[in-house]
Amino acid sequence: MIEKLKSICGENYVLSGDAADGFSHDFTRQYAWSPLAVVRPENTAQVAEVVKLANETQTPIVPVSGNTGLAGGTKGEGAIMLSLDRMNRIREIRAEARIAIVEAGVILSQLREAVEAQGLIFPLTFGAQGSAMIGGNLSTNAGGSNVLRYGNTRDLVLGIEAVLPTGEVMDIMSELHKDNSGYNLKHLLIGAEGTLGIITAAVVKLAPKPRAYATAMVAAPSLADALTLLNRLQIETGGAVEAFEYMPRSYIDSHLAVIEGAREPFDAPHNVNILVEIAATAPQDATPGADGTTPLQAHFEELLAEFYETGAVLDATLAQNEAQRREMWARREAAAEITLTHPWRQTHDVCVPVDKVGTFIARADETSSKVDPGSRASIVSHLGDGNIHYSVWFTRNDAELADRMMEALEDIVIDLGGSFSAEHGIGVSKRPSMARRKNKAALATMQAIKHALDPNGIMNPGKVLP
Amino acid sequence: MIEKLKSICGENYVLSGDAADGFSHDFTRQYAWSPLAVVRPENTAQVAEVVKLANETQTPIVPVSGNTGLAGGTKGEGAIMLSLDRMNRIREIRAEARIAIVEAGVILSQLREAVEAQGLIFPLTFGAQGSAMIGGNLSTNAGGSNVLRYGNTRDLVLGIEAVLPTGEVMDIMSELHKDNSGYNLKHLLIGAEGTLGIITAAVVKLAPKPRAYATAMVAAPSLADALTLLNRLQIETGGAVEAFEYMPRSYIDSHLAVIEGAREPFDAPHNVNILVEIAATAPQDATPGADGTTPLQAHFEELLAEFYETGAVLDATLAQNEAQRREMWARREAAAEITLTHPWRQTHDVCVPVDKVGTFIARADETSSKVDPGSRASIVSHLGDGNIHYSVWFTRNDAELADRMMEALEDIVIDLGGSFSAEHGIGVSKRPSMARRKNKAALATMQAIKHALDPNGIMNPGKVLP
Numbered sequence: 001m002i003e004k005l006k007s008i009c010g011e012n013y014v015l016s017g018d019a020a021d022g023f024s025h026d027f028t029r030q031y032a033w034s035p036l037a038v039v040r041p042e043n044t045a046q047v048a049e050v051v052k053l054a055n056e057t058q059t060p061i062v063p064v065s066g067n068t069g070l071a072g073g074t075k076g077e078g079a080i081m082l083s084l085d086r087m088n089r090i091r092e093i094r095a096e097a098r099i100a101i102v103e104a105g106v107i108l109s110q111l112r113e114a115v116e117a118q119g120l121i122f123p124l125t126f127g128a129q130g131s132a133m134i135g136g137n138l139s140t141n142a143g144g145s146n147v148l149r150y151g152n153t154r155d156l157v158l159g160i161e162a163v164l165p166t167g168e169v170m171d172i173m174s175e176l177h178k179d180n181s182g183y184n185l186k187h188l189l190i191g192a193e194g195t196l197g198i199i200t201a202a203v204v205k206l207a208p209k210p211r212a213y214a215t216a217m218v219a220a221p222s223l224a225d226a227l228t229l230l231n232r233l234q235i236e237t238g239g240a241v242e243a244f245e246y247m248p249r250s251y252i253d254s255h256l257a258v259i260e261g262a263r264e265p266f267d268a269p270h271n272v273n274i275l276v277e278i279a280a281t282a283p284q285d286a287t288p289g290a291d292g293t294t295p296l297q298a299h300f301e302e303l304l305a306e307f308y309e310t311g312a313v314l315d316a317t318l319a320q321n322e323a324q325r326r327e328m329w330a331r332r333e334a335a336a337e338i339t340l341t342h343p344w345r346q347t348h349d350v351c352v353p354v355d356k357v358g359t360f361i362a363r364a365d366e367t368s369s370k371v372d373p374g375s376r377a378s379i380v381s382h383l384g385d386g387n388i389h390y391s392v393w394f395t396r397n398d399a400e401l402a403d404r405m406m407e408a409l410e411d412i413v414i415d416l417g418g419s420f421s422a423e424h425g426i427g428v429s430k431r432p433s434m435a436r437r438k439n440k441a442a443l444a445t446m447q448a449i450k451h452a453l454d455p456n457g458i459m460n461p462g463k464v465l466p
Numbered sequence: 467m468i469e470k471l472k473s474i475c476g477e478n479y480v481l482s483g484d485a486a487d488g489f490s491h492d493f494t495r496q497y498a499w500s501p502l503a504v505v506r507p508e509n510t511a512q513v514a515e516v517v518k519l520a521n522e523t524q525t526p527i528v529p530v531s532g533n534t535g536l537a538g539g540t541k542g543e544g545a546i547m548l549s550l551d552r553m554n555r556i557r558e559i560r561a562e563a564r565i566a567i568v569e570a571g572v573i574l575s576q577l578r579e580a581v582e583a584q585g586l587i588f589p590l591t592f593g594a595q596g597s598a599m600i601g602g603n604l605s606t607n608a609g610g611s612n613v614l615r616y617g618n619t620r621d622l623v624l625g626i627e628a629v630l631p632t633g634e635v636m637d638i639m640s641e642l643h644k645d646n647s648g649y650n651l652k653h654l655l656i657g658a659e660g661t662l663g664i665i666t667a668a669v670v671k672l673a674p675k676p677r678a679y680a681t682a683m684v685a686a687p688s689l690a691d692a693l694t695l696l697n698r699l700q701i702e703t704g705g706a707v708e709a710f711e712y713m714p715r716s717y718i719d720s721h722l723a724v725i726e727g728a729r730e731p732f733d734a735p736h737n738v739n740i741l742v743e744i745a746a747t748a749p750q751d752a753t754p755g756a757d758g759t760t761p762l763q764a765h766f767e768e769l770l771a772e773f774y775e776t777g778a779v780l781d782a783t784l785a786q787n788e789a790q791r792r793e794m795w796a797r798r799e800a801a802a803e804i805t806l807t808h809p810w811r812q813t814h815d816v817c818v819p820v821d822k823v824g825t826f827i828a829r830a831d832e833t834s835s836k837v838d839p840g841s842r843a844s845i846v847s848h849l850g851d852g853n854i855h856y857s858v859w860f861t862r863n864d865a866e867l868a869d870r871m872m873e874a875l876e877d878i879v880i881d882l883g884g885s886f887s888a889e890h891g892i893g894v895s896k897r898p899s900m901a902r903r904k905n906k907a908a909l910a911t912m913q914a915i916k917h918a919l920d921p922n923g924i925m926n927p928g929k930v931l932p
Contacts, residue, residue, distance in 0.1 A: 094819075096693055097820050097821040098697070099819070140646065141650075152643075154650070168906075169907060171907070176819065176884065176888075177613065177820070177850075178613060178885070179817055180891050181886065181900065183654060183657070183658055184654060184656070187650045208701045231564070234674060236748045238705070238746060280704060281702075281705075282703065284702075284765070353560075355560065355562050355563040386642060419646075424646070430647075441635060442636050443648070446648050448918040448919055452914040452917065453911060464648055
């Protein structure tokens, strides 16, 4: 097998033993495995040859790009790990058509920098963007903090090229905004976490780069008031709200306790603290007046004052400069660091309808206190999307307790019409939840599709489906 | 069979013979057929029972809602026609969450009116909206004239309920903006034209209702200049361009010749005539000044003046009132009427990358003149999406000639990375094009999925797939 792989990819691009060490665990080292070999093909034809070989020999094959996932989606015990890192070309940027054509191994931040040089953005943005690659972004349908404005990864993709489990290349590299020619296979492969094929390239949409941001911390009496504010801001700005991030008082307390130099967002403590960011692309919104304030900021300030008058906003602080903006974002971005301070934790990446976030949190707090009295929760939420990261801090290390907590909180999610997996995907970690919670007819349909397209079950086996 | 259907849906809701006449042809009467029976279930459970019966007896079953399609997608020779017209409830409108929950038989314009009463819009809009129903909108992934701003139908849908070919009900009525829990079956069924199941209900996204429109006819020296204008307008308005509709000189000439009372858009004739519409939701953009002009219009006018100075716009007329706006739209909406004036015609609903629309039209004009010297073309284009409706008017009624024309124009579409089907779907009319033009691996994948989910081939047979 190793020799055959070397004849396809070249002597230097097949790793095994110690050389494959970097591909034998995820980046949090929560999962570890021993791959059969790691191959690093340089083009789609080589990927196709490797997949054909895997299919003929019924060898498991696991695609890996940036390996920054949190759900164990790249676990490859005894598998050929197929790394896309050498397929890292930005093939084309067409500014007037607002598209880029990229290979799966392009690092997200590199794509972002390349298009920004042309006054455009590729909107997808999240913590791991300096290592995460386009292939993984698409395979997991990555989310992030500006989904509210630009959508999830799948909404940013016009076309893909993929190698199917048989080794055939499916070229649907459409650059089109309207294309109704049969079943939408692009959306089927996006988010399938490499279980239906390996995405090797994509056509992605670009957007104009904002010229100005208005960023504020806002305290509201309730989440319902916050949602009213969000809707009003969307109306007033034509949908220019980029981020609407909720931090409850408990999060602010943890932030103050854990992060050196952390400061209160307001003079008085509040329960509902929201980081709001609005962006404008138009010069007339972005040109500062005599006092240095942009019209975008001034408009935002007026609206906040109006809400303050009616009591629907309790306090607000606008970032007056980039340093203040960075401080606001740093508070939000400390979430992972804060969560990790506790040794016995369980993170629920869930989504509920936007008007049910408050209900979920209240019920989850009540339930988690019953399941593990004395436990606490670390909570942040992409409120504009209804996406909540609810991390339980247990009183003790107890797997049975953790399982009970998982099921009890899932009960609430499902009762509210929510999803047990919002933006981190299923991988291996949430397969039990898929079995328990996903609509049975949907699960059976997924299994039928998987079996039809990958009858030998070689593509990233043991992921996504129960 | 008829008796069994009556026992499921009730005596009065199973039609056959003359009573089924309205379900025996499409609305253009291009296609005609004799259904076995027409059933009009009142709820999802009845739909499921009917599908189960069809599956057990291996009887073809064809879903139909508004029956306004142009591709013969509801042709049901010997089939059970399943009409969704009685499932016409708007179950819920949640204004703060910006969603509506609707059944498949809701007429598009009725949904639009219901949500407008709450200051919101369901953005999907096109000529047939007074008859077309949500079920058909989703099954065909309908487009229209404001896709540029709001996306295609699939982009407006959060969740669906569908009856699968086995008769099982798949409830994925998600209201969520982030939901990564397995394969995206919503996007698989949307646009599948009823070949993988019957969509019975949906959760759709709503948007704020614009307070003001700025509408203009603009003449540009070239389509490249027009695209530059579009991109600039998007930057200046934060993406508020709702329509960017191209009418070449030949279209204006036909309009003047065919439509009574039609007027020239400008004092002098121009080759590139664009209907531009921008919309604003913010009060500060919509409040008229002393001269009656809204800030939105004033801003638009300034930009047009700037482009005029540099020669990138040759002329422009802004609608000063609703009557003038309606006249501009009437010119564009006369396209169907104009096309139908010629007896021997062939409409190509194609899409190319937005920066290749001009190239397509130039090459298509040249090719169609070669294939049928003396033929003419009637052309309109949703330029912002790259979607072109290119209708050939032949010199004679000749099926062989028409086939050659179809293939010759498809050659150009494919060469430019385009699609032979943009927004009208495949139905029966474009199955040969699917066979000829769709990527072979993609076609094989579609066939495998169809076979896996509908092994008896009962769901809308003879559609979409070759």
